[in-house]
Amino acid sequence: xxxxxxxxxxxxxxxxxxxxxxxxxxxxxxxxxxxxxxxxxxxxxxxxxxxxxxxxxxxxxxxxxxxxxxxxxxxxxxxxxxxxxxxxxxxxxxxxxxx
Amino acid sequence: xxxxxxxxxxxxxxxxxxxxxxxxxxxxxxxxxxxxxxxxxxxxxxxxxxxxxxxxxxxxxxxxxxxxxxxxxxxxxxxxxxxxxxxxxxxxxxxxxxxxxxxxxxxxxxxxxxxxxxxxxxxxxxxxxxxxxxxxxxxxxxxxxxxxxxxxxxxxxxxxxxxxxxxxxxxxxxxxxxxxxxxxxxxxxxxxxxxxxxxxxxxxxxxxxxxxxxxxxxxxxxxxxxxxxxxxxxxxxxxxxxxxxxxxxxxxxxxxxxxxxxxxxxxxxxxxxxxxxxxxxxxxxxxxxxxxxxxxxxxxxxxxxxxxxxxxxxxxxxxxxxxxxxxxxxxxxxxxxxxxxxxxxxxxxxxxxxxxxxxxxxxxxxxxxxxxxxxxxxxxxxxxxxxxxxxxxxxxxxxxxxxxxxxxxxxxxxxxxxxxxxxxxxxxxxxxxxxxxxxxxxxxxxxxxxxxxxxxxxxxxxxxxxxxxxxxxxxxxxxxxxxxxxxxxxxxxxxxxxxxxxxxxxxxxxxxxxxxxxxxxxxxxxxxxxxxxxxxxxxxxxxxxxxxxxxxxxxxxxxxxxxxxxxxxxxxxxxxxxxxxxxxxxxxxxxxxxxxxxxxxxxxxxxxxxxxxxxxxxxxxxxxxxxxxxx
Amino acid sequence: xxxxxxxxxxxxxxxxxxxxxxxxxxxxxxxxxxxxxxxxxxxxxxxxxxxxxxxxxxxxxxxxxxxxxxxxxxxxxxxxxxxxxxxxxxxxxxxxxxxxxxxxxxxxxxxxxxxxxxxxxxxxxxxxxxxxxxxxxxxxxxxxxxxxxxxxxxxxxxxxxxxxxxxxxxxxxxxxxxxxxxxxxxxxxxxxxxxxxxxxxxxxxxxxxxxxxxxxxxxxxxxxxxxxxxxxxxxxxxxxxxxxxxxxxxxxxxxx
Numbered sequence: 001x002x003x004x005x006x007x008x009x010x011x012x013x014x015x016x017x018x019x020x021x022x023x024x025x026x027x028x029x030x031x032x033x034x035x036x037x038x039x040x041x042x043x044x045x046x047x048x049x050x051x052x053x054x055x056x057x058x059x060x061x062x063x064x065x066x067x068x069x070x071x072x073x074x075x076x077x078x079x080x081x082x083x084x085x086x087x088x089x090x091x092x093x094x095x096x097x098x099x
Numbered sequence: 100x101x102x103x104x105x106x107x108x109x110x111x112x113x114x115x116x117x118x119x120x121x122x123x124x125x126x127x128x129x130x131x132x133x134x135x136x137x138x139x140x141x142x143x144x145x146x147x148x149x150x151x152x153x154x155x156x157x158x159x160x161x162x163x164x165x166x167x168x169x170x171x172x173x174x175x176x177x178x179x180x181x182x183x184x185x186x187x188x189x190x191x192x193x194x195x196x197x198x199x200x201x202x203x204x205x206x207x208x209x210x211x212x213x214x215x216x217x218x219x220x221x222x223x224x225x226x227x228x229x230x231x232x233x234x235x236x237x238x239x240x241x242x243x244x245x246x247x248x249x250x251x252x253x254x255x256x257x258x259x260x261x262x263x264x265x266x267x268x269x270x271x272x273x274x275x276x277x278x279x280x281x282x283x284x285x286x287x288x289x290x291x292x293x294x295x296x297x298x299x300x301x302x303x304x305x306x307x308x309x310x311x312x313x314x315x316x317x318x319x320x321x322x323x324x325x326x327x328x329x330x331x332x333x334x335x336x337x338x339x340x341x342x343x344x345x346x347x348x349x350x351x352x353x354x355x356x357x358x359x360x361x362x363x364x365x366x367x368x369x370x371x372x373x374x375x376x377x378x379x380x381x382x383x384x385x386x387x388x389x390x391x392x393x394x395x396x397x398x399x400x401x402x403x404x405x406x407x408x409x410x411x412x413x414x415x416x417x418x419x420x421x422x423x424x425x426x427x428x429x430x431x432x433x434x435x436x437x438x439x440x441x442x443x444x445x446x447x448x449x450x451x452x453x454x455x456x457x458x459x460x461x462x463x464x465x466x467x468x469x470x471x472x473x474x475x476x477x478x479x480x481x482x483x484x485x486x487x488x489x490x491x492x493x494x495x496x497x498x499x500x501x502x503x504x505x506x507x508x509x510x511x512x513x514x515x516x517x518x519x520x521x522x523x524x525x526x527x528x529x530x531x532x533x534x535x536x537x538x539x540x541x542x543x544x545x546x547x548x549x550x551x552x553x554x555x556x557x558x559x560x561x562x563x564x565x566x567x568x569x570x571x572x573x574x575x576x577x578x579x580x581x582x583x584x585x586x587x588x589x590x591x592x593x594x595x596x597x598x599x600x601x602x603x604x605x606x607x608x609x610x611x612x613x614x615x616x617x618x619x620x621x622x623x624x625x626x627x628x629x630x631x632x633x634x635x636x637x638x639x640x641x642x643x644x645x646x647x648x649x650x651x652x653x654x655x656x657x658x659x660x661x662x663x664x665x666x667x668x669x670x671x672x673x674x675x676x677x678x679x680x681x682x683x684x685x686x687x688x689x690x691x692x693x694x695x696x697x698x699x700x701x702x703x704x705x706x707x708x709x710x711x712x713x714x715x716x717x718x719x720x721x722x723x724x725x726x727x728x729x730x
Numbered sequence: 731x732x733x734x735x736x737x738x739x740x741x742x743x744x745x746x747x748x749x750x751x752x753x754x755x756x757x758x759x760x761x762x763x764x765x766x767x768x769x770x771x772x773x774x775x776x777x778x779x780x781x782x783x784x785x786x787x788x789x790x791x792x793x794x795x796x797x798x799x800x801x802x803x804x805x806x807x808x809x810x811x812x813x814x815x816x817x818x819x820x821x822x823x824x825x826x827x828x829x830x831x832x833x834x835x836x837x838x839x840x841x842x843x844x845x846x847x848x849x850x851x852x853x854x855x856x857x858x859x860x861x862x863x864x865x866x867x868x869x870x871x872x873x874x875x876x877x878x879x880x881x882x883x884x885x886x887x888x889x890x891x892x893x894x895x896x897x898x899x900x901x902x903x904x905x906x907x908x909x910x911x912x913x914x915x916x917x918x919x920x921x922x923x924x925x926x927x928x929x930x931x932x933x934x935x936x937x938x939x940x941x942x943x944x945x946x947x948x949x950x951x952x953x954x955x956x957x958x959x960x961x962x963x964x965x966x967x968x969x970x971x972x973x974x975x976x977x978x979x980x981x982x983x984x985x986x
Contacts (some may be wrong), residue, residue: 001739004849006783008842009746013753013772015838020757022711022830023821028808029762032769035800036753039776042792050783053855055867058785059874065788065795066886070893072800076807077900084903089811091706092822098704705823711830718837725844 006047013040027079027091031072038068103171103190103244103308109152109159110170113189116152116199117242119145121235127228135224139217142227143210146234150203153196160196161585165593168193171244178247185305190244194594197441197587198241198371201448205363206234208566212456213355215562216463220353226266230359233259237364241371245306246295249372253291253336256365257284263360264352276348283345283657287335291372294328297321311378319383326379326386330393333369337423339397344653346420347404350412354459357412362419362455363448370423370444373430374437377595380430387431391517394428395524397421400651402531406538407647409637410469411458414539415451418495421532422447428525429510436513437595438588443506445587446578450494450502453570457488460563461543464556471542472635473551478544480556483564485544487571492540494574496533496617499610502578508610515609516600522609526616533620541629549635734854741782749775763813766804773797784857787868929955942968950975 013036020033042061049057083089106113123145127138134141160168169192178185191199210230217223236255243249265277298305301321302313314322333339338346338361349361360366373380373390380387398421405417422443429440462469464481478485494503507529515522550556558564581587588597602609639645646652701708734742748771755768773796780789821827861867875883910918920926942961944952950970957967 001734001742002849003734003852003854004846005742005746006779007845007849009742009749009779011838011841011845012750014841015834016750016753016757018714018834018837019830020753022707022714022834023757023827025707025822026762028804028811029756029765032756032765032804035796036756036769036772039773039792039796042788043776043779046780046783046785046788049785050857051849051852051854053857053860055857055860055870055874056878058788058867058871059879061785061788062791062871062875063879063882063886065791067889069795069800070889072803073893073897074900076803077897080807080810081900083811094706095704097702099699099702703823707826708823711826711833714830714833714837718833718840721837721840721844725840728844729847 003047003051007044010040010044010047013037013043025090025092027082027089028076030091031075031079035068035072038064102166103169103192104163104167106170106172106189106191109155110172110191112152113156113170113172113191113242114174116149116203117235117238119148119152119235120231120238124228124232124235127224127231132224138224139214139227142231143207143214145231146203146210147207149234149238150200150207153199153203156191157196157200160191160193165589168196168593173244182303183299185245185247187248188244188306189242190307191242192594193590194371194375194441195241197445197591198367199238201445202234202237202241202364205448205452205570206230206359208569209355209359209363209452209456212358212459212563212566213353215560216355216459217353222266226263226353229259229262229266230355233263233360233365237368240368244308245304246291246298246310247305250288250291250295253332253368254288256360256368257281257288257336260284260349260360260365263356264349266352266356270351272348273351276345276351280345280349283342284335287332287342287369290328290331290335294325294332297325297328301325307375311376314378314382317382322379322383323386326376326383327389329372329376329379330386330390333372333390333427334393335369336372337366337369337427338420339369339393339424339427340400341656343397343400343420344650344657347408347413347416347650350410350416354412354455354462357416358452358455358459361416362451366419366423367426367444367448370426370430370440373427374440374595377434377437381433381596387433390431391428391521392431394424394426394431395521397424398428398525398528399531400424400653402528402535403643403647404650406531406535407640407644409471411461411471411474411539411543412455412469414471414535415454415458418454418532418535419451421528422451422495425507425510425525425528428521429513432513432517434596434598435516435600436510438591438597439506439509439513441591441595442578442581442587443503443510445581446494446502446506446574449570449577450491450574453487453567453574454491454495456563456567456570457484457491460484460559460567461488463559463563465550466554468551468554471539472633472637473549473554474543475546475550475633476544476548477556481558483558483567487564487567488540488544490571490574492536494578495536496621497529497613498617499614500575500579502574502576505578505582508606508613511613512602512606512609515602515604519603526613529613530616530620533617534624537621537624538628541625542633545629546633549633738782741778745775745778745782748772749779761813762808763805766801766808769804770797770801773801784861785867787871925955938968940968942966944968944970946970946975 017033017035017037017040020036021030024030024033042064045057045061045064047057049055049061079089082094086093104110123142127134127142130138160170169190171188171190173186173188175187176184177187210227213223213226213230217226220226233256236252236259238252240249240252240256243252261277261281264280265274267273295305298310301317302310304310331342334342346361346366350357352360380390401417401419401421401424403417405414405421408414408417426440426444426447429436429443461474461477461481461484464477464484465474468474490501494501497504497507499505511522511525511529514525591597604612640648649655701712752768752770752772752775756765756772759765759768773792777789777792777797780786780792857867861870864870864873941958944954944967945956947953952967952970954962961967
């Protein structure tokens with residue numbers, strides 16, 4: 001098996017995550033799709049680290065995880081705040097930037 | 100090439116010649132109404148001062164031997180650019196000396212005359228200011244030692260002419276005439292500017308010494324071009340064909356203006372230009388030939404127009420056009436004619452000024468009526484005017500021993516030296532001159548009185564008649580003085596060159612033939628207008644009369660050839676500007692507006708649409724990267 | 731491992747397949763909680779794949795942080811927002827679904843083609859040596875983290891602190907009015923409409939005290955107030971067992 005298969009898997013997961021972001025309307029599901037995309041990137045990092053033979057890819061994946069965690073915290077806090085005032089978790093709701 | 104002496108002694112005051120009238124103009128025009136009471140006298144004094152100075156300089160110049168008579172004075176470097184320099188510098192040689200004398204002396208007499216003529220005018224201070232400005236500009240023109248400074252004077256006299264023709268601005272005809280004069284002059288000025296440019300390109304400098312010194316090395320084509328351009332300039336300023344239409348309209352200005360500017364001085368600037376540039380015309384045969392042709396055409400044009408006008412000033416204007424045609428014609432003949440062109444210019448300046456001032460005196464007595472059909476039998480009532488006018492009449496006719504005889508006959512003689520065809524044409528022109536001038540005096544001074552009811556002709560005051568008398572004396576004696584007492588030919592020869600060709604007929608025979616033709620013309624004129632009673636309403640006349648009354652359709656030609664196409668072009672340009680250019684600008688604005696109106700619909704407000712476009716952009720970038728890698 | 735052996739291949743296909751399955755579940759589920767569970771499945775499988783790629787530390791961190799902390803956080807917020815919040819399947823934006831699928835599939839194809847084309851003849855170097863330098867994967871990552879990537883490490887820690895503070899600030903509810911005292915609450919209960927007293931408990935002679943068992947009113951009908959709202963909305967109310975009611979009546983001697 002070609003180690004590039006890991007990269008192909010990563011690409012597929014990334015695309016599925018992208019579809020999830022664009023198609024679903026619940027804000028939290030969109031957020032989870034974003035997490036999926038980040039995980040796909042992490043998989044690519046780890047696979048390349050193995051291919052190149054050094055641990056830099058793993059360190060990068062580590063940092064991605066940290067940042068993703070921080071991002072989830074803040075993002076969910078925002079969703080909760082919006083939900084409190086608007087009583088809706090749909091991301092089609094806030095469309096005040098409409099022309 | 101003349102060598103210029105340094106300006107010493109009285110010549111160190113050459114700049115004062117120009118500065119005095121310029122100062123007068125500045126004081127009168129900038130001082131305003133405060134100077135109303137004493138302003139006109141200041142104006143007279145400045146020009147008289149310049150005249151006195153000029154006479155002193157003449158005396159000093161006559162004291163020098165012929166090779167040392169040209170004096171140069173440089174005030175400062177005016178234009179200094181890399182590769183081009185023009186100085187505020189003057190050149191007073193024999194040619195400019197006679198011009199300076201003509202301008203200042205005749206100018207002084209006309210200034211004195213104007214004190215009386217314009218005494219009732221509320222704006223007479225401004226009038227004297229403009230007259231002084233004119234004198235200063237004309238002096239600058241003839242004293243300049245380079246073409247650029249000459250151009251300044253050229254433009255200055257054009258400006259003064261515009262201001263003075265339109266002096267009575269309230270009259271729409273006067274304002275229109277002033278504009279017409281300026282615009283037609285401008286066409287000629289283009290010729291002068293282009294000539295200066297060509298000179299700069301060819302010789303690298305536009306000063307007389309450089310241009311004339313290097314003229315031998317330039318190609319004949321270049322010199323012909325310069326010559327033709329200078330001829331165009333001269334046609335504009337001297338009212339020659341084809342730029343002659345403005346001179347008759349210029350009679351809308353006050354009579355002193357007509358006398359000074361449009362008889363004696365400004366219109367002679369073209370002759371000065373050609374004679375001064377003799378080094379160019381001597382070597383450009385075609386240009387000189389064009390000068391002769393233009394002069395010849397204008398001789399006849401002016402004479403025919405002057406024969407049919409009932410307005411005394413317009414008739415004199417036609418005569419001026421014709422006489423300047425003689426001068427231009429003589430200047431085009433080359434070294435055989437330059438001297439006589441200047442000679443005729445001087446005598447014409449004196450007697451034509453006298454004729455114009457006399458006409459002004461007649462108008463003054465006839466309540467400013469200019470229609471000769473309303474004159475008649477004035478010789479008993481305006482005696483001084485009549486006598487001085489007759490002196491001018493005999494001079495212009497060329498009756499010996501009056502001034503015009505000597506100068507005009509020399510021109511005819513020079514014409515015969517070239518070819519007998521143009522000589523015959525010149526004699527014919529003299530004959531027509533006799534006709535129209537006799538017509539004029541017959542209608543004005545002789546015959547029955549055809550005055551209007553409330554007109555009481557009377558002689559003019561002394562302040563007007565004294566200049567008339569002085570000019571009449573000049574008309575009588577100036578010719579002989581310039582030929583026998585001080586020889587004009589030898590005087591001017593160092594500057595313009597003088598040659599003489601043998602002619603088939605002797606000069607005496609020519610004189611006799613000319614005199615006979617002139618008398619025949621005078622006889623025809625007398626029979627038509629002196630012996631028969633003159634009808635008060637102008638009869639319709641034959642086709643030539645009708646054409647001459649309409650200035651030989653000069654205005655019509657200008658209208659069709661220039662004015663209407665200009666208006667059509669302007670209208671088309673306006674249309675083009677408003678529909679295409681404005682359309683383009685407005686269209687691009689509308690396009691931007693429309694495009695942005697469409698584009699703003701992409702701002703749907705939905706985060707998912709934005710995310711979609713982000714993904715689209717990312718896909719494009721990845722595609723580009725992959726394709727670059729793969730290729 | 732430089733070469734991919736058969737064991738790893740089996741693990742890859744198995745875990746990879748499950749990961750894709752989880753991703754599909756995420757994007758296709760109606761209920762949000764189901765999506766969260768599918769995502770957790772994907773993440774566990776990714777952790778397995780990390781371990782297969784000689785990244786044991788990262789695999790464990792993936793389980794602890796992602797599946798444990800992050801997904802739990804998601805579920806908590808889901809509870810706050812509303813468990814029954816579900817999307818309708820109808821797409822409101824025109825063409826969004828189609829274009830999204832086309833673009834994402836295109837992206838996948840591009841990435842696969844681009845990267846696959848570049849990696850056809852690459853032999854993976856393997857991490858045996860790198861892991862062995864410092865005596866293990868953890869030690870190797872630690873070395874890199876505290877030497878080469880020290881600045882990023884410190885900055886990321888600052889980021890975490892900032893994120894925590896940010897979440898606190900955002901989720902904080904500002905009290906605009908003073909907290910209502912017990913007296914005021916009691917007064918409001920008695921003045922206003924609604925039940926002033928305690929909500930009914932299971933009732934005397936109750937057989938069950940489960941939350942979903944309704945209390946019986948004196949006439950034998952169930953009291954709606956005794957069941958929490960969500961259970962009523964979900965229809966999870968235990969039906970009244972009339973046998974038991976009759977038993978009680980017989981016990982009480984027929985008095986109603």
